[in-house]
Amino acid sequence: MKLIHDPIHGHIELDDFAVRLVDTPEFQRLRRITQLGLVFLAYPSARHTRFEHSLGTFHLARMVSSHNPGIEDGVSYAALLHDLGHYPFSHTLEALYQRHEENTRWALRHGEIGDVVRERYSLEEFLGLLKHPLVSGDIDADRMDYLVRDAYYTGVAYGIADLDRLVRYLHYDGERLVVGEKGIMAAQNLLLARSMMHQTVYQHHVSRIAGAMLTEAVRLEGIPLEEIRTMDEVDLMARLRSSGNPDVRELIKALDDRRLYKRVLHSGIDPGEERIGELKRELEMEFGHLALVDYPSKPRFEEKNAFVLSAGELKRLSDVSPLVRSLVELKDTYWRWGVYAREDVRARVEKFVEEFLHSSGEPFAKLVG
Amino acid sequence: MKLIHDPIHGHIELDDFAVRLVDTPEFQRLRRITQLGLVFLAYPSARHTRFEHSLGTFHLARMVSSHNPGIEDGVSYAALLHDLGHYPFSHTLEALYQRHEENTRWALRHGEIGDVVRERYSLEEFLGLLKHPLVSGDIDADRMDYLVRDAYYTGVAYGIADLDRLVRYLHYDGERLVVGEKGIMAAQNLLLARSMMHQTVYQHHVSRIAGAMLTEAVRLEGIPLEEIRTMDEVDLMARLRSSGNPDVRELIKALDDRRLYKRVLHSGIDPGEERIGELKRELEMEFGHLALVDYPSKPRFEEKNAFVLSAGELKRLSDVSPLVRSLVELKDTYWRWGVYAREDVRARVEKFVEEFLHSSGEPFAKLVG
C-alpha cells in the first residue's frame, strides 16, 4: 500500500495493483496533461493535471465501493484509468480528432498499462467497467472529483460539493447508482455546481480564444492521430515551436507570450452549421490563420441518469428538483459562438463578418469593452 | 478604530462611532441571541450569535460602500443594527409575537443605543436607512454574511458564496443595487445557496420540533411582549425553568435533555388554515401540551429585486437566469407542515390525526423510519 498526499482528499491510499497501474509510462504521462488545458490563461493557478484527478477519482470510487459490496473492485481501477486517452491540453483538441475515450481504449489495448490490466481482467471485461455508472454517470466519481478539484485550483467557489454526503448516500442497486434521501440536496448541488463552473471557468472566453489558436496551429501542422495520442504537452509544444510552418510558430509564440486574438464577435444567436461553414471558408481565404471561427456544440446540463430515493420511491432527480429540471434551459442561455482575430486585422475582420451576416439578414452586434 | 478578529472576514474594522454603538447594552445583548435558534440540536456546532453576524453585515456594507460613494455612511450603521430586535432563539418565537423588525425600531426609539444614534441621525432618518437595498434586499449585506457564516458554523457547504466578487460588482445607482455582468453568477449562486440552506439547515425537522416545543412553553408561560423583547436567552431559559406551570417546566427540561417530541405527521399536502385550526383545537382538548401542530407559512425563494447589468442593460436576475426563475417553484416543493407528540402518546395522537384527516377525505401517510 502507498499513501499519496492530496489537498482535496487528505491522503489517497493505493493498493499494490493500483501502484502497478500508476507506475506505467501511460499513466505517468498524465502528469504532463493539464486538467483544464488553456484555462490557466484566464485562471493562472489552474495548473493541476489529469494525474491528480485520476488518483482522486480512484479514491472516491473506492470510498463509494467500501459500503457497496455489489460494486466489484475493478470499477475503482476503471475510475483510475478513465482519462488515460486525453490529448495534450485535455479537451481542447477534440474538435480535430476522435474523442479521448477512444484513445483510452486504444492505450489499454496497445500500451504497457494494458499488460498490467490483463493480469487480472480480460480486455473486454475492463472496457465494460469503464461504463459503470460510478465511472460515467451523472453523479459519478469523475465529476465529484473534478468539480471540487477545479474549484480548489481556480479559487472559484461554485464547484464546491458535499463529497462526504454524496459518498455516504450513494447506493448501488446492481444496475444504477441511487442517491438516498439525505443525499438529494448534495446531488442537486453537484449538477448546479457543474453548470456554474461551465460558464465561469470551463468556457471562459480567454480559454476559448487560446483554444482556437492552438487548434489552428495543430491543424496547420497536420499531426496525425497516431502521433498526437501519445504526446504529452512537452512534446506538442516543442513540436509546434520548431515547426517548419511560420504560421504555426507565430501562433505558438503568441500563446506562449499570451498575446491572444481579440473577439470580433461573441454571440448566442446560432446561424446554423451551414452558414458557419461558409463563413469559415470565406474567412480563411481572406485572412488565413489570422481569423478563427469558434463554433462549439451546445452544452448539455440536463440530468440524464441521476436516480434518487424519495420517500422510499425510486425517482429521477429532475422529478423531485425544480432547479435540476430547469438546467435543460441553460443549453441556450450559456451557449456562444465566436470569431477571433489577430489584433492588427481585427477591424477588417469585423467589417467582413458584419457584411457576411448582413447578406443573410442576420443580426451583428458590435462587442463593447 | 478597533479591530475584531472574525473567521469569516479575517479582521473587521470598527470606526469610533461603530464602537460606541457596539458598546451599548442593547447591542451586547446580541451576544446571547443565537443566530440559528434551536438548529444546534440538529447541527451541534451552530452556536454563533447575532452579535458576530451583525458585525459581519456591517463589514460587508462598508466594503460595498467603499467603492460606491453614493451610499451614505449611515447605511453601514443601519446594517450593524438591523437585527437588534430579535427575540431569544431568533426567529423561533415570531409565531407568537410581532416580527423582530418592529422591536428593532422600538429599541432604537427607547434604548440607550438610540441616544448614540441620535448624535448623528434623526430617528426617522435612521429608520429609513434600515430599508436601504444594501440592508434589506435580495442581494444585501445581511444575506451575504449569514449564508456564509451559517455554512461555516454548520459545516454545510451549500451556503458558500463568492463574497469577494459580489462585493466588487455591486453598484448603487442611487436607488437600486445593481450587479455587474461579472457578478451575475455570484448573485445567482447566492439565491440558490439560500434555498439549499433553507431546506438542509434552517427548516431541519429537529429544529422545527424543538421550536414547536419552545413556542408552546412560552405560550403557556404567557410572557408579554414588553418583557420578552428585552430578554436574552439566559433570561428566557431561567424564567421557563423556574415556571410555576409544571407543563412549562416539563417542556424546558425535555429541550435541555434533548428528549424531543416525535413526528406523527410531516406532509406537503396543505389542508388549509381552517382545518388546521380545527385540528389544533381538537388536539389541544385531547392532549394538551403533549401534541403540537406546526403549520409554517410557505417559504418565498423567488427573486424580487435583484437587478443585474447584462450586456449593458438593466434586467431582473430572473430574466437572465433560468435557475433563479425556477426558485419560485420551491415554495411548494419544500413546504411541510407537521404534528409532533411526546413519545408515550405518539401512537394515540397518530390515530387521532388519521381519523381527523379521514373524516374530510384527506390523505394520511404513515411516517416510516
Place this chain on the structure above:
Amino acid sequence: MKLIHDPIHGHIELDDFAVRLVDTPEFQRLRRITQLGLVFLAYPSARHTRFEHSLGTFHLARMVSSHNPGIEDGVSYAALLHDLGHYPFSHTLEALYQRHEENTRWALRHGEIGDVVRERYSLEEFLGLLKHPLVSGDIDADRMDYLVRDAYYTGVAYGIADLDRLVRYLHYDGERLVVGEKGIMAAQNLLLARSMMHQTVYQHHVSRIAGAMLTEAVRLEGIPLEEIRTMDEVDLMARLRSSGNPDVRELIKALDDRRLYKRVLHSGIDPGEERIGELKRELEMEFGHLALVDYPSKPRFEEKNAFVLSAGELKRLSDVSPLVRSLVELKDTYWRWGVYAREDVRARVEKFVEEFLHSSGEPFAKLVG
C-alpha cells in the same frame, strides 16, 4: 448508529452505546458549557461548546483505535466523557474549586450517565480508562480536537494541526502512544500550535480580566461546590443576575455589557506568592471588588510523554526536536500576572500598587496604550 454533522471532522459516527451516553442530562448539559469560557469577549465567534468538542474527541479516539487493535473500545467512551465535569465557562472558575477532573469522576459515580456506563464497565475500570494516553497525554485525542476546533472558531490559524497524519501514524505499544517517523513533524507542530494558541487565544488579556471579574462574583456569591458542579451557564448567570449582593449584580451587569475592568499592571516579574497574598488583602481592604489580582500558575509547555520512533528507535519528541526542547522556556516568556480595576478607580489603584511594590523595591512599569 447515528451521524452528526461537524465542520471539523465532516460526519461523526456514534454507535448505539455512544448515543445512549450522549442522551443523558449530564452529557446534554455540555451544550451549555462554552469551550473557551469568556474568550468570546476577545474573539466574538468563539461560541463553541464542550459538547461538540467531546464528540470530536470521541471521533479521533475511534479513528486512532481503528488501526490499533490493542486499544480497547472503552477508551473512546472515556474520550467522549472526559470533560463531563467542567464548570460553567470551563476553566475560568477552577481557581475557586477543585479541578474539573474530580467532578467528572463524581458525575460518573452519581449521575444518570454512570448507570449507562455501568452496563458495560465497572466504575473503577472506567475511571482507569480516563488516564489512557489517548485520553490524557501530550499527543492525545483531546488536544488534537481542541486545537483545531479552537482555531476554526476563533479564526486564529496557529491551531491548525495535521490530524490526518497524526491519526495515521499514532501507534499504541500496549503502554504508550508512539508517533511513527512520518508523523514526527505533525506531532511537533501540535505542541508548537498549543503554545501559540495559549498566548494568542487562551490567555488573551481580555479573557483574563473578564475571568477575574466572574471569579470574584462567584466568590462573593458563595456558591458551594455541590451546587456549581451541576450548573450550566444559564443557571450560573441567572443566579448571579438575581443575587442579593449588589456587588455581584454589578459585576455581572458589567460582564453582560462588556464594560470590563482596566489593566493597572500586567507584568512578567513574579513577586512571589507571599507578596501577592499581601497585595490581595490590602487591595481588598481598600477597594473591595473594584480591584482584582490575577495571579495564574505558570503554564507548562514542555513535552512530558510524547514518544516517537526515529530511525527505528523509541525516543522522546524533545530528543529529536530542538523546537520542542525549547518549549520549556516559554513558561517564563509567556507568564504574566495582573491587577485590574474598575475604570473610575484605576488611577487610585495604580498609585496604590505602585507604592506597594516600591516598598519592597520591586519594579513597577506603567502600562502604556
Place this chain on the structure above:
Amino acid sequence: MKLIHDPIHGHIELDDFAVRLVDTPEFQRLRRITQLGLVFLAYPSARHTRFEHSLGTFHLARMVSSHNPGIEDGVSYAALLHDLGHYPFSHTLEALYQRHEENTRWALRHGEIGDVVRERYSLEEFLGLLKHPLVSGDIDADRMDYLVRDAYYTGVAYGIADLDRLVRYLHYDGERLVVGEKGIMAAQNLLLARSMMHQTVYQHHVSRIAGAMLTEAVRLEGIPLEEIRTMDEVDLMARLRSSGNPDVRELIKALDDRRLYKRVLHSGIDPGEERIGELKRELEMEFGHLALVDYPSKPRFEEKNAFVLSAGELKRLSDVSPLVRSLVELKDTYWRWGVYAREDVRARVEKFVEEFLHSSGEPFAKLVG
C-alpha cells in the same frame, strides 16, 4: 486596472504598469517554471508556477505598502519581478550554474521587460529596489506568499501563515521592516512554518533524488548558461529527450516514467567537502551516471533581520522568542547528504560506498525500509 483570480488572495489587482510588465515574454515564461521544481513527484498536486507566486508577492507588497507611505511604489514592481531569473524547475539546477538572482539582473538588463522598467526607473535604481527588506528579508512578501501557496498546493498544513495580521502589523521605519507587538506571534509562526515546510516538502527525499538525476542529465548535456537561463521547462525537457547522449535520454525517460534511483545512503554525518569530492570522483569512474552523490549546503533557518517592537522597544525576533532562537539548531538536525543509484546497481554501489567510508573510519548505516 486588471483583476486576476487567485485561490490564495481572492482577487489580485494589477495597475497598468504592472500589466505592462506582466505582458512581456520574460514574465510570461514564468508560467512554465514550476514553483517547486520536481517536488510534484512526491506531492503530485504541487504544479503551481513562479507566475502565480510572483503575482501574489506583488499583491502582498502592495498591501503592506498601502499603509506604509514610506515604501515607494517601485518596491512592489521589484516584488513582482524578483523571480524572473529562475531556471527551469526553479532551484534544482542552481548547483550547476550561478544563483538565479544573477539572471534576474541579466534579464532586466537585456530583456524586453527591461525596456518597460526603464520607462520609470533607471536600471541601477530598480536593481536597488530588489534588495528592499519587503522583497528580500526574513519577513518579506516573497516568503509570505510562497509558504501559504506551497501549503495550499501540497496540502501540507504547516505552511499556513496569518497573512492578514502580518500585513497589518508590518511597519517600515525608513530602513527596516518592523513587526508590531500584535504581529509578533504571526512573525514567529512564519519562521517556524518555513522550517517545517523545508523538511516536509522542499527537501523531500523523492525530490532530492529526482533533482540529482536532472542535474546529472543537464551536466552531461553541457548546456551553457547563456542558453539555459532563457529556457522554460518545455525547452529543457524537449532538449534532453532528444539529446545525442544516450545517458541523458535514459535519465530523462526515467524521470518521465518516475523510475527513480534508490537511496543507498541518507545520512546526517558530514564527511567533509574533500572526502565527498573523492567519493564523487571514484563513484563516477566506477558507475558513471548510475550513481549520484547529493551533498547540499546546510540550510539556514535562523532569524537574521526580523525586527519587532516589544513593549515599545526595537528588538530582534530571536530576542523575544525562544522558539525562533532555537531555529539555529535545525541546520544540523535537518541536514542530510545522500548517495542514489539506479535500482540494478544499488547493491554494488552500497558495497562500494561502505568500503569507501570504512577506509577512513567513517560510519555507514544501512538504510532500512
